[in-house]
Amino acid sequence: MSILNFKFLNGVKVLTEIKKMATRDAYGNALVELGKEHEDIVVLDADLSKSTKTNTFAKEFPERFFDMGIAEQNMMGVAAGLAAAGKVPFASSFAIFATGRAYEQIRNSICYSKLNVKVAATHAGLTVGEDGATHQALEDIALMRAIPNMTVLVPADGVEALQAVKAAYELNGPVYIRLGRPKVDAVFTEDYEFKIGKAAYLRKGKDVTLIGTGFMTSEALKAADILAAEGIDAEVINISTIKPLDEETIIESATKTRCMVTAEEHNIIGGLGSAVAETLVSHCPVPMERVGVNDTFGESGKPADLMQKYGLTAKDIADAAKKVLARK
Template sequence: MIKQDIKKILSSEDEKISTREAYGRKLAELGEIDKNIVVLDCDLSKSTRTAIFAKKFPERFFNFGLAEANMMSAAAGLATMGKIPFASTFGVFATKRACDQVSISIAYPRLNVKICATHTGISVGEDGATHQAIEDAAIMRSFPNMIVISPADGTETRKVIDEIYKYNGPCYIRLCRGNSPVLFNDNYEFKIGRGVKIMDGDKATLISAGFTTSITLEAAKTLEEEGIEVDMINMASIKPVDSEMIIESAKKTGLVITVEDHNVIGGLGSAVCEVLSEKYPVRVIRLGVQDKFGSSGSPAELIKAYGFDKDSIVKTVRENIPA
C-alpha cells in the first residue's frame, strides 16, 4: 500500500506536463537567480523548451546550430570560465553524436556541465527509431564522473534541476517529450543517489525511473486490488543508484522487476542487477526495450508493443511471484 509518510508528497491534482516543459520553465526561473547560468542548444530550443530561457535571457543563450559535438566542447570551455552551462538537444544527439566530446571535454576533466536531453526513449513516438534514445543512459552511465538522472514527472524534474544546479560536476538528465501525470507535489525532495519508496509490500519489488514510474504506480495499485502488495520504488537517480534501498527491498521480497523506457542493456535494469548480483543476489526481471531499435507509432502503442505498459507489468508480477 502507499506508504503513510509518502502521502504528503503525492500530488492530489489531476494534471499532466512533460518533463521537458517542466525543465524549460525551471531553467528560466533559475536564470533569474544566477547570471552564471548559460544555456546551449542545437537548433531544437523549441522542442527542448530552452526557448523559454532564450526569450528571457537572449545574451546567455547560445544556439550552436546542428553541431552537437561543437556545442558539448564549447559548454566545457564555458564551464572553465566559471559559467554553469545547461546543454540541451535530443537524447540521441547528446549521447551518440557527441559521445566523445561529452567523455573527453566534459566527464574526464569533471567540468560543471549539465546535459539535459529531451526526447528520450521510444515514447518519443511517431518520429521513430532515429530519434528515440534507448541507449543514452547506458552510454552516460559508463562515463566516470558522470551522474545520470531520469525524473519521473514535472515536479521531480524541477527538484532535480535545483539539485544539479547546486552540484558541481557533470550531469546527464533524461527528459521526455510526452505529457505524463504529475505524481509529486512541492513537498517532494530529490537527492542525488536516493530513491523514493512509494508503496510498501512484500511480494515483489518494482523499480522504475522516468515517466514509467507513473505506469508502474498504476500497475502496483492494480496488483494491490488483487491482494498482491509490492514495494514500489521510484529510482530517478540511475547513477549513483540507491544501493541501500534496492538491497533492503530485495531482502524483503526476493523478486525485483525493473521498468524503464530504455534498452534493458545498460540502463536502470542493469544498474539494479549490478547492485544485487554483487551484494544480494535475487531474481531480477528487466522490463523495457528488449535490445531492439524503436519504431514509429503512438507512445501508448509503442509502450504496449515493447512490453512495459501497465498490463505487462501486472502480468509479469502475477506470473513470477511464488504461488
C-alpha cells in the same frame, strides 16, 4: 507552477486532480528560475530550442543563450570551454544526438576533467513517437552511466524534473538529465524533496518490489494497483538517480520482498535494470525481471501504441511481477 490541486475532506488534504506535465516543460521552467537566481548559468542548444524548451530561457536571458546550430559535437566542446571559464552551462538537444552524436565529446572534453557541464536531453525513449527509431534514444542511460564522473538523472514527472534540474545546478560536476517529450502523470506532490542519489518509496509492500525510472514509475504504480486486485502486495520505488545508485534502498527492499522488477523506457541492456542487477548480484541476489525495450529499435507510432507494442505498460510490469514471484 502548480501541478496538483488539493481539497480538504474532513480535514484531510486529498488529491483531486492530476495535471499532466512533460518533464521537458519542467526543465524550461527550472532554467528560467535558475537564470533569475544565478548569473553564471548559460544555456546552449542545437537548433531544437522550441522542442527542448530552452527557448523559455532564451526569451528571458537572450545574452546568456547560445544557439550552436545543428552541431552537437561542437556544442558539447563549447560547453566544456564555458565551464572551464567558470560558467555553468546547460547543453540541450534530443537524447539521441546529445548522447550519441556527441558521446565522445561528453566523455573526453567534459567528464574526463570533471567539468561543470549539464547535458539536459529531451525526447528520450520510444515516446518521441511518430519521428521513429532514428530519434528514439534507447541507449542513452547506458552510454552516460558508463562514463566516470558522470551523474545520471531520470526524473519521473514534472515536480521531480524541476527539482532535479535545480539540484544538477548545485552539483559541481557533469550531470546527464534525461527528459521526455510527452505529458506524463504526476507521481509526486509538491512537498516532495528530490535529492541526488536518493530513491523514493512510493508504496510499501511485502511480496515484490517494482522499481521504476522516468515516467515508467507511474506505470509501476498502476501495476501495483493491478497486483493488489489479485492479492499481491507490491512495493514501488522510484529511482531517478541512476548514478550514483541508491544501493541501500535497493538492498533494503530486496531483503524484504526477495524479488524485484525494474521498468524503464530504455533498452534492457545497460539501463536501470542493469544497474539494479549489478547491485543485487553483489549484495542481495534475488530473482529479478527487467521491463524495457527488448534490445530492438523502435518505430513510428503514437506513444501509447508504442508502449503497448514494445511491452512498457502497467500490465507488462504486473505480468513480470507474477513471473518473478513464481521464481521466488
